[in-house]
Amino acid sequence: MNSPLFDVIIIGSGIGGLVTASQLAAKGAKVLVLESYVIPGGSAGYFQRQGYTFDVGASMIFGMGSQGTTNLLTRALDAVNITLKTIPDDVQIHYHLPDNLDIKVDRDYEKFLQNLIAYFPHEAKGIRRFYDECQKVFNCLNNIELLSLEEPRYLLRVFLKNPLACLGLAKYLPLNVGDVAQRYIKDPLLLKFIDIECYCWSVVPAAMTPMINAGMVFSDRHYGGVNYPQGGVGKIAEKLVTGLERAGGKIQYQARVTKIIIEQGKAIGVELANGQTYHAKTVVSNATRWDTFTKLLPPENIPANEKLWQQRYEKSPSFLSLHIGVKASVLPLGTQCHHILLTDWQEMTAAQGTIFVSIPTLLDPNLAPPGYHIIHAFTPDWITNWQGLSPKEYEEKKEIAAGQIIDRLEAIFPGLDAGLDYLEIGTPRTHRRFLNRIDGTYGPIPKRKLWGLLAMPFNRTAIPGLYCVGDSTFPGQGLNAVAFSGFACAHRIGVDLGVKK
Numbered sequence: 001m002n003s004p005l006f007d008v009i010i011i012g013s014g015i016g017g018l019v020t021a022s023q024l025a026a027k028g029a030k031v032l033v034l035e036s037y038v039i040p041g042g043s044a045g046y047f048q049r050q051g052y053t054f055d056v057g058a059s060m061i062f063g064m065g066s067q068g069t070t071n072l073l074t075r076a077l078d079a080v081n082i083t084l085k086t087i088p089d090d091v092q093i094h095y096h097l098p099d100n101l102d103i104k105v106d107r108d109y110e111k112f113l114q115n116l117i118a119y120f121p122h123e124a125k126g127i128r129r130f131y132d133e134c135q136k137v138f139n140c141l142n143n144i145e146l147l148s149l150e151e152p153r154y155l156l157r158v159f160l161k162n163p164l165a166c167l168g169l170a171k172y173l174p175l176n177v178g179d180v181a182q183r184y185i186k187d188p189l190l191l192k193f194i195d196i197e198c199y200c201w202s203v204v205p206a207a208m209t210p211m212i213n214a215g216m217v218f219s220d221r222h223y224g225g226v227n228y229p230q231g232g233v234g235k236i237a238e239k240l241v242t243g244l245e246r247a248g249g250k251i252q253y254q255a256r257v258t259k260i261i262i263e264q265g266k267a268i269g270v271e272l273a274n275g276q277t278y279h280a281k282t283v284v285s286n287a288t289r290w291d292t293f294t295k296l297l298p299p300e301n302i303p304a305n306e307k308l309w310q311q312r313y314e315k316s317p318s319f320l321s322l323h324i325g326v327k328a329s330v331l332p333l334g335t336q337c338h339h340i341l342l343t344d345w346q347e348m349t350a351a352q353g354t355i356f357v358s359i360p361t362l363l364d365p366n367l368a369p370p371g372y373h374i375i376h377a378f379t380p381d382w383i384t385n386w387q388g389l390s391p392k393e394y395e396e397k398k399e400i401a402a403g404q405i406i407d408r409l410e411a412i413f414p415g416l417d418a419g420l421d422y423l424e425i426g427t428p429r430t431h432r433r434f435l436n437r438i439d440g441t442y443g444p445i446p447k448r449k450l451w452g453l454l455a456m457p458f459n460r461t462a463i464p465g466l467y468c469v470g471d472s473t474f475p476g477q478g479l480n481a482v483a484f485s486g487f488a489c490a491h492r493i494g495v496d497l498g499v500k501k
């Protein structure tokens with residue numbers, strides 16, 4: 001053995017990895033995080049250009065409220081004695097949809113319901129019953145401490161303390177949103193609206209979106225609310241690293257892990273691209289499951305349960321992203337931070353069909369030079385559409401695609417093209433390279449309709465000593481979701497290693 005023995009090595013400093021790391025360090029474990037990039041955060045990172053601070057991905061942040069048990073980002077920071085100022089967003093999303101649906105999801109629950117009922121008065125009862133049912137899921141979650149569902153003593157403790165919440169969750173675990181929505185809602189256009197309500201964070205329609213996740217998103221937006229971290233989303237990861245280091249943990253950047261070392265069937269360490277090895281009692285991978293089991297471990301030895309998982313889940317598309325700096329005068333008065341644009345329902349799940357927009361400078365103006373705003377516009381796209389091109393063809397294709405997105409954005413931001421100050425275009429290839437995710441994927445999506453979240457794996461793997469954390473573990477994508485996964489992973493490892501504090 002040629003390196004110090006850590007309790008835990010974590011491959012990757014995404015939010016899932018950092019929550020695991022900071023939780024374990026706070027409990028006294030000896031933790032090392034190895035990150036291949038130059039800063040922490042992964043898909044919750046940032047980059048700076050000409051006075052602009054752009055979020056690379058996530059910008060609609062749940063889990064930063066101050067009450068309940070589901071505010072996991074706040075709780076993860078608290079655990080390492082860190083606070084992060086946030087700015088509340090009054091409207092989660094402003095939808096610009098086909099059939100002239102122009103709907104704002106207000107932070108105030110009643111106001112949102114009334115906005116929606118104004119378009120569908122004949123469904124007033126159904127709308128309320130559907131969203132109320134989502135609130136029931138949330139109330140169950142928000143009444144229990146969220147830790148590892150793989151830890152029987154915790155499950156028993158939680159059950160004895162709050163049997164009704166636990167039974168409620170067990171009931172919803174195998175359900176998808178579509179099953180519940182169709183019980184209450186008949187209008188096909190309203191059901192399409194429920195589809196895009198799901199699609200905009202799960203990237204699948206309601207029929208394939210687990211009810212547990214919807215319970216969180218559709219309710220927390222009216223409870224803890226959507227809150228933007230002051231200074232940009234990248235601050236969450238930076239602050240978690242500060243907390244991690246203060247608690248005695250270590251992080252190393254530009255440290256690309258190429259191999260998980262297995263000895264006698266057990267994960268005992270990792271090897272970096274430069275040949276350096278590190279050893280630990282346990283190894284956690286914050287890389288996607290596909291990266292973990294086909295690149296960091298020999299693909300021919302993939303465990304049977306991972307094969308089964310790959311039969312059930314596939315890679316979602318990646319994104320084409322436009323990071324735009326624009327004159328403030330382009331934004332009409334009263335513009336909201338987050339928008340969804342779709343012109344044809346048939347195109348909702350198609351490549352470059354739905355456009356997502358985030359304008360974080362409406363909440364934190366310091367992210368852009370005075371008099372300017374950031375518009376981050378992104379749309380799902382597949383890596384296959386961007387492969388096999390010469391460098392010239394690639395640049396040309398980027399320019400054409402960006403021009404088309406800007407044209408479509410002109411519908412809500414007239415004068416956008418003329419007001420451009422800065423433009424940087426990212427493709428699925430960019431996401432693959434800088435976010436270090438296979439094919440640049442946003443994460444796993446069901447290949448076919450599954451039983452809600454039942455098939456989503458927890459943190460332990462078939463290989464002793466190896467755990468996974470992040471969006472290819474329960475409960476899936478999103479910063480608060482991967483924070484949940486981080487809490488659960490740290491809890492399970494803490495029990496396995498006997499970390500007491």
Ligand SMILES: Cc1cc2nc3c(=O)[nH]c(=O)nc-3n(C[C@H](O)[C@H](O)[C@H](O)COP(=O)(O)OP(=O)(O)OC[C@H]3O[C@@H](n4cnc5c(N)ncnc54)[C@H](O)[C@@H]3O)c2cc1C
Pocket residue numbers: 011012013014015016017034035036037040041042043044056057058059060061062255256257258286287288291319321378434435436437442443469470471472476477478479480482
């Ligand atoms: C465009 C976009 C918009 C999004 N919008 C939102 C949003 O508004 N709200 C929201 O909540 N979520 C959003 N998400 C999703 C959210 O960002 C992700 O679900 C979440 O950040 C994933 O976290 P993770 O812990 O799984 O890991 P990741 O963020 O994938 O981080 C993994 C880290 O591991 C590192 N790594 C990987 N392999 C290795 C290796 N071999 N060696 C060393 N390091 C390695 C990577 O460099 C990376 O830093 C968005 C994502 C994207 C791409």
